[in-house]
Amino acid sequence: MKNTIGNLFRVTLFGESHGEAIGVVLDGVPAGIEIDKELFDHQMFLRKPKGTISTQRREKDEVNFVSGLFEDKTTGAPCCMLIYNGDQHSQDYLKIKDVARPSHADYAANVKYGGFQDYRGGGHFSGRLTAPLVAAGAIAIQILKEKGITIGTHVKQLHTIVDDSFSTEIEECKKQIEEINQKEFSIINEDKKEDMIQRIDEARMSLDAVGGVLETCVIGMPAGIGEPAFDSIESRLSHAIFSIGAVKGIEFGLGFGFKDKMSSEVNDEFEVIDGNIVTKTNNNGGINGGISNGMPILFKTVVKPTSSIAKHQKSVNFNTKENVDLEIKGRHDPAIIHRARVVVDSMAAITLVDCLMERYGMVWFQGEKK
Ligand SMILES: Cc1cc2nc3c(=O)[nH]c(=O)nc-3n(C[C@H](O)[C@H](O)[C@H](O)COP(=O)(O)O)c2cc1C
Numbered sequence: 112m113k114n115t116i117g118n119l120f121r122v123t124l125f126g127e128s129h130g131e132a133i134g135v136v137l138d139g140v141p142a143g144i145e146i147d148k149e150l151f152d153h154q155m156f157l158r159k160p161k162g163t164i165s166t167q168r169r170e171k172d173e174v175n176f177v178s179g180l181f182e183d184k185t186t187g188a189p190c191c192m193l194i195y196n197g198d199q200h201s202q203d204y205l206k207i208k209d210v211a212r213p214s215h216a217d218y219a220a221n222v223k224y225g226g227f228q229d230y231r232g233g234g235h236f237s238g239r240l241t242a243p244l245v246a247a248g249a250i251a252i253q254i255l256k257e258k259g260i261t262i263g264t265h266v267k268q269l270h271t272i273v274d275d276s277f278s279t280e281i282e283e284c285k286k287q288i289e290e291i292n293q294k295e296f297s298i299i300n301e302d303k304k305e306d307m308i309q310r311i312d313e314a315r316m317s318l319d320a321v322g323g324v325l326e327t328c329v330i331g332m333p334a335g336i337g338e339p340a341f342d343s344i345e346s347r348l349s350h351a352i353f354s355i356g357a358v359k360g361i362e363f364g365l366g367f368g369f370k371d372k373m374s375s376e377v378n379d380e381f382e383v384i385d386g387n388i389v390t391k392t393n394n395n396g397g398i399n400g401g402i403s404n405g406m407p408i409l410f411k412t413v414v415k416p417t418s419s420i421a422k423h424q425k426s427v428n429f430n431t432k433e434n435v436d437l438e439i440k441g442r443h444d445p446a447i448i449h450r451a452r453v454v455v456d457s458m459a460a461i462t463l464v465d466c467l468m469e470r471y472g473m474v475w476f477q478g479e480k481k
């Protein structure tokens with residue numbers, strides 16, 4: 112299994128949804144950082160399921176720092192964060208242990224691990240594993256914040272309901288990011304919120320699920336970060352964002368919208384404002400040649416509808432090789448997208464800290480000497 116991402120700021124993910132615990136080891140954490148407890152707890156809170164629009168599994172998601180923290184500050188040693196599981200209903204999975212849930216990882220994992228994988232709750236493939244990613248991401252977000260870099264993600268589209276986009280005016284966009292980062296349901300145009308929540312509830316009541324599109328903006332990223340070709344910021348971010356279950360697509364800036372445009376319509380022309388080089392538009396999402404150009408980094412992520420739905424489906428028993436009728440019991444998210452938004456922020460932050468470290472070194476982030 113490949114469970115580590117990052118070059119200098121490295122995240123190793125472990126655990127299973129119905130095992131004793133899940134967690135991360137975060138290596139390359141600069142020393143002397145005092146964890147902002149309020150920000151940390153807030154990030155964990157944003158991922159937690161609430162109400163009827165999320166899974167009914169209720170975990171405490173308390174993060175235990177096992178190492179790397181001394182007298183409230185990071186020591187520079189690997190930071191191991193552990194989250195105990197407590198609300199598993201493993202019997203829900205016993206009956207379907209050899210049946211592939213359509214669009215989930217069961218069949219593929221069974222082939223790869225020869226049936227030894229923990230099938231309960233999707234095991235290591237569960238969305239539950241995003242809790243430790245958010246814990247690691249909270250530290251990355253704090254590190255970026257201290258350097259004036261902010262990240263925000265909102266539900267741009269839920270099924271067919273569309274939210275406004277981030278403002279093209281940087282100060283206004285910064286304000287929007289601050290606002291959405293406080294919201295449990297991340298949306299720019301509040302008038303759309305009830306419709307979206309209702310759509311998720313309708314999906315749940317009809318034993319179905321919905322997906323959508325997240326839009327992410329990073330402001331304050333300095334120009335000149337990233338590498339050409341293989342380690343472009345686009346590839347690094349994509350690698351990280353695709354580690355989130357249910358993500359099926361990502362586009363930067365105008366992305367697929369470039370397909371029917373003329374260059375003269377979409378080229379980002381440069382200009383100098385108050386001595387700073389900026390672009391008039393940002394169709395390239397703040398990245399040229401794989402390297403940041405100082406404009407906001409903009410990308411969209413498609414999150415598919417949750418695969419485990421209660422509606423009757425056709426599948427197979429991969430042991431007996433028989434066709435079977437499947438009705439999934441259990442406590443699943445009728446939509447993932449509103450919880451995934453903070454996971455996207457987290458994975459983006461982890462990636463960008465890593466990219467910044469490669470350019471400026473770890474000392475750039477280190478706390479004041481005692
Ligand atoms: C926060 C979060 C919650 C999720 N909840 C569920 C769930 O309740 N039921 C489910 O079938 N999939 C859920 N998923 C998605 C699965 O983890 C994912 O579909 C599965 O691992 C297969 O990966 P793939 O969809 O990327 O192919 C969730 C994902 C995330 C990020």
Ligand SMILES: C=C(O[C@@H]1CC(C(=O)O)=C[C@@H](OP(=O)(O)O)[C@H]1O)C(=O)O
Nearest residue numbers: 166168232233236237238239441442443
């Ligand atoms: C528990 C969480 O999400 C889980 C993600 C998940 C999946 O298949 O990804 C399936 C469900 O697990 P279970 O069937 O054990 O209730 C969700 O509840 C969480 O995110 O904390």
